[in-house]
Amino acid sequence: MALDDPFVLAGKSYRSRLIVGSGKYTSFEETRRATDAAGAEIITVAVRRVNITDPGKENLLDHLPLDRYTILPNTAGCYTAEDAIRTCRLAREAGIGTLVKLEVIGDEKTLFPDVAATIEAAKILVKEGFQVLPYVTDDPVACKHLEDVGCAAVMPLAAPIGSGLGIRNPYNLRIIVEQSRVPVIVDAGVGTASHASEALELGCDAVLMNTAIAGAKDPILMAEAMRLAVDAGRKAFLAGRIPAKLYATASSPVTGLLR
């Protein structure tokens, strides 16, 4: 994507509108290669206990140069506002910045967020100086509340995490895009390249995905496909698509026909 169309998030400009996760890869080397092929500049990570019986083991961050990537810690696995806040405080102390992906899960089976708890946690985290990127349902009212409490972006899901179902409610996303004064990042549910394009075509500012790339048969090739899809979708959005119509409109001149 051209430099004259930066993706501005929490005061920082990025060239890439594809944010990737680092989970589910078979090796750190594969994570690095896929992230590189995706052209991503922001990569999410999870916060977990150090294995103290084998603390010298290789670490993910040994493979992701911090001068090149913005590391976005998540609160995956947190089911209460309290746990999510605790996780963010720890992540910040590890010294990788104040940007956090806030997830407060409300249901184990669907991994849908607990929206009330997410808003509650966001409010506190913003007050503590975090730049909060909340995972939320594709609900315009919830997104508005999160924006109002000071979140740096809103991240509505396209479909359940890891489902690959694609954008289930493009109309809600359009409303969210229309109303939001902060970036809208589609987070979760993307399965293939056309889903990523669709998100950008709808006017979303970026897409965040993990399983769609890491779970593909060839994650490196899929990462590249996603990079191209995000670029294509963004360009199509900027170009302004034609209105959809029920009947044909001829592309060739209707005058000067042979008689």
Place this chain on the structure above:
Amino acid sequence: MVNDEPRELAAGSTVADLVVTLGLGPRRIAVEVNRDVVPRSSYGATALHDGDAIEIIHFVGGG
């Protein structure tokens, strides 16, 4: 207790001593003692006591 595993430390040990003992010095980690985050700058000044619950976290792959 460190990450729910019992650990014996010399009397008067600090968070800094524990981090060195575990070989975690240069790593991107964070430490909590009894649910309070310990700022990196306070590792040397934070003494550990019998029965303290210590959590040490790092970053792993995740979405």
